[in-house]
Amino acid sequence: MFNLLLINGPNLNLLGKREPSIYGVQTLESIESELNKKAEKEGVNLATFQSNSEGALVDRIQKAIGQVDAIMINAGAYTHTSVALRDALLGSEIPYVELHLSNTFSRESFRHNSLLADRAVGVISGFGPMSYQLAYNGILAFLKHQK
Numbered sequence: 001m002f003n004l005l006l007i008n009g010p011n012l013n014l015l016g017k018r019e020p021s022i023y024g025v026q027t028l029e030s031i032e033s034e035l036n037k038k039a040e041k042e043g044v045n046l047a048t049f050q051s052n053s054e055g056a057l058v059d060r061i062q063k064a065i066g067q068v069d070a071i072m073i074n075a076g077a078y079t080h081t082s083v084a085l086r087d088a089l090l091g092s093e094i095p096y097v098e099l100h101l102s103n104t105f106s107r108e109s110f111r112h113n114s115l116l117a118d119r120a121v122g123v124i125s126g127f128g129p130m131s132y133q134l135a136y137n138g139i140l141a142f143l144k145h146q147k
Helices: 028-041 054-063 076-080 083-092 130-146
Strands: 003-008 045-050 070-074 096-100 122-125
Touching: 003 028, 003 054, 003 130, 028 045, 028 130, 054 083, 070 083, 070 130, 096 130, 122 130
Parallel strands: 003 045, 003 070, 070 096, 096 122
Antiparallel strands: none
């Protein structure tokens, strides 16, 4: 049995309301609910966490050390700006997948750079809510291969 942590960063609590033409109409709660159902069926423990605060995200990553096998993270805007999140992920030594609802490379140029991607197991981008399912499937395949 694997223990996974899904971390969502700033403004993802506004999914379903915020720029639906970019992010869709599905709420974060419904995305997490679907993922939790899938995890439960597969015997995977899935914890979720969302914060708009960079420090809270760093604290949650540090708390995960020794508790989870992998992290799925949609760091939102912090993907492009947060050395602190990068350092927390690297310091935790927990494998992680970076994910995004939108294709960050088809958007503003400042979104083309990720401070997390180069050390991630993989990056999923542009598939809307399906990005979460793809990240989940990918990290599980990675963990099973590591055993």
